[in-house]
Amino acid sequence: MGHDTSYTDQKFNVVGTRVKRPDGLEKVTGRAKYGADASAPGQLVGLILRSPHAHANIVKIDTSKAEKLAGVKAVITSKDLPDHTGGNRGMLDILENCMARGRALYDGHAVAAVAAIDRQTAKKALKLIKVTYKVIPHVTDVDEAMEENAPVVQDYVFTPGGDGKTPSNISGIVPFGHGDIDAGFEEADVIVEKSYKTEQTHQGYIEPHACLANMGSDGTGELWVTTQGHFVFRNTCAALLGMDVAKLKVTASEIGGGFGGKTHVWMEPVALCLSRKANRPVKVVMSRDEVFRASGPTSSTSMDVKIGAKKDGTITAASAQLRYSCGAFPGIWGMLGAMTAFACYDLKNVKAIGYNVLVNRPKVTAYRAPSAPMAAFGVESTMDLVAAEIGMDPIDFRIKNAAKEGTKASYGPTYGPIGIGPTLDAAKNHPHMKAKLGKNQGRGMACGFWFNFGGQTCTDLNIGIDGTVNLTVGTVDVGGSRASLSMIAAEELGISYDDVKANLGDTASLGHNDMTEGSRGTFSSGMATIFAARNAIDVLKQRAATMWEIPVEDVLWEAGSAKATGEGHGNLAPLTLKEIAAKSPTTGGPIAGHNESVADNAGVSFASHICDIEVDPETGGTKVIRYTVIQDAGKAIHPDYVEGQFQGGAAQGIGWALNEEYIYGEDGKLQNPGFLDYRIPVCSDLPFIDTQILEIPNPNHPYGVRGVGETSIVPPLAAIGNALSNAAGVRMDHVPMSPPRILKALEEAKSA
Amino acid sequence: MLRVSVSSSISPALNGATEISIEAQTINELMHKLIDRYPRIENQCETGIAVSINGEIYRDNWNVKIPQDSEVYLLPRIPGG
């Protein structure tokens, strides 16, 4: 493509200011349309029947009575979803997760579905479906699943390096690291070795999965859906239903939160299948119960961490074994944990081994910097323990061992210029560190790391006859990116922010766009917007040249106008964008700029968090007194929304650290699939969250932008673990650090 | 000649190699040559590999040039959330 993506260190007029977002009005008036807000004439209500067992063979499904019920227009099972995957195991896993194929693999696994004229009829129909189950042994704990005689979840999974004949639940054992850890531990003056556990959590988006599927009898279809990636959903749904990609048009609704959980299809192929069978539109909206039981939570983990250091604070060796649950299908979650565990540090001898383990739980998917928060909990807690043993300040200990340019990362490559040093320095010097602590209060800090990504991006920039601009992008707006993208377009063109209107295009309007994940939304579409705008400027200059009848080489674009340079052109007054647009019908037609590209190199992102927490030693109750997030954003296009990402990620981490967990009974059923007992932070749980945005430009983006959305969820588990351990006087090693666990730890410490 | 380090989850498809020598000017060329030499890696190339060049991770753009003497790493493709 030939676009120069290097940082240009320019002065900005629009970028960096705090403008009003374009979709704000619709959202505060209730007009914005989310997944469940669309309707079609003749639409049916789709409901899904789910397994009440954690693990069972499905002996028989009798749908005859349901099919005969008046008002029922379609009943489906896996028979209606034949395998079009051509041997692609990953795609077959997705299909099997959407609808069980002979075996129910977790409590909540879909086994059948109906479409009926109204909700009451659909509910009756579900009750009329007779499923004969043969319950078989299940396993829901990650360590138990690794034992030799554990019930096996998938018979095509074999432990790597094993005999290749006996199925197991270990689908991956992935080591990272370099050096000689045995020699390194020999050199150490102090070694701390500890085990940790973190329980499964859910992204907790307030909007359940919802879609409206409309299939025609000619093999075409339309899908309105809440998603982080409508293009990817289109590809997946088309493949699973045996459709041509171009025949399925997917429109992304406004999204009510995703955080990674809406990067994967859960029931959309089922909705399309129901619609195809009923030959009518079918609306499927998951209940909150279904969202917990049958979408994609994050992993539960069990880890062993060992860090050795010299008296002067130099870490001589670090190792970790990280066991991550993946749900009922293979995944790479343990591997990711092992990649990120020691990424913040400059280590000569390091080894992290990630285990990917299957259990009878829903299929794990990404949750904001997937797998990193748990590994950070284990490593950052151990870092504090080592610092205490040596008698060194925890921040100084980290500064001493921080990764820098030239460090060989624990996951392999050598780092270029990176920002962990600056975030640690900023944390050390932050006023938060000097605030006084009261009784039963403790302070902790932690750092975190995450990769940020680019991806395929298409953008169209169209200039209207009156000079106002339509910017059509393909990355779903999860947090306000339309504002930032409009600002970028305005900046490039040299016009007012109010003259730019950004909107999200459907799959028929643009080329492929990757999902909004990996903190890529503003980074990628921002990059594409810059180049689309520059493309448009080339056209504008050409039109001005035509209007003036001078060579285009003599035309400059400056501050929103074409200016004639060179000899003999001094008498030509500048032509504004509006003036050129007005004349466009006769100078060559509509003026537009496009960009199809693959953005890359969003850089890696580091953050440091500081937390003050108070614990009540009688109840184990906790209160977050003060919280500070320090993170490098490269360049904050719209500072309010960058702060919003920092605060949102921190809040999710706080909930994860203190309260949120999936609780399974002995019977393998999820006991708390609702917001009452799966308790996320509420307004009264949190203080104001302070943020400090560092701007160390990303050399690979014209404005220096880095991805920002995910990293802020990585440090909180450990920052709170460290703060709580200091407040309570006892080391917490099991997340969530809920009141019962705190009380137990206090009691154990007392009796010891 | 590039020296390409290979992450442990990708090694099996390269017959267990942790480091390989290969000539390539771009990631695209690198991928094609890998597939020629080790056909088993073709599946992974499409969806499962990211390439680090001197510490910068490229997950999607295969047109990127690989300067001579670069440190090149084949890493698993990492999803975000």
Added chain:
Amino acid sequence: MAGVLVTTTVNGDPVQFACPTDETLLDSLRDRVGLTGAKEGCGTGDCGACSITLDGQLVCSCLVLGVEANGREVTTVEGMTEGGQLHPLQEKFIEHAALQCGICTPGFLVAAKALLDKNNDPSEQDIRYALAGNLCRCTGYDKIVHAVQAAAVEMRKSTSKRKSKR
């Protein structure tokens, strides 16, 4: 469908619809009256995304039956603007970036208005406790609280302006 005719007032307008007796008011508003501002986040009264007022009282509409609206006054987020003018809360939410995905915003606006209508000078703690029944997963509540504080200031100013004009 065996239904009951419900005659009610929604955002000041007379409205009639028929619904089954086991249908929630949330579903009636969304599917029969066509007002999709109130959202179902949980269906069990734990998230507040479905917040409305019923005869001036803040309720979760997922915990109220459609038939219970008969003869009563319902207000939703769609009724907050007056003659095209945004309510100060709505303005301040936009100004202070108090929304990211926006799904919880209608519920928060209705709940915050219910607070400010009763207490026009709430402390930070008053605000946090009044809004503890509304879940937000995106913002961490920081900018929401700032927006409500700013709206309270704005509303007190215009009340005192009106008072001084008399």
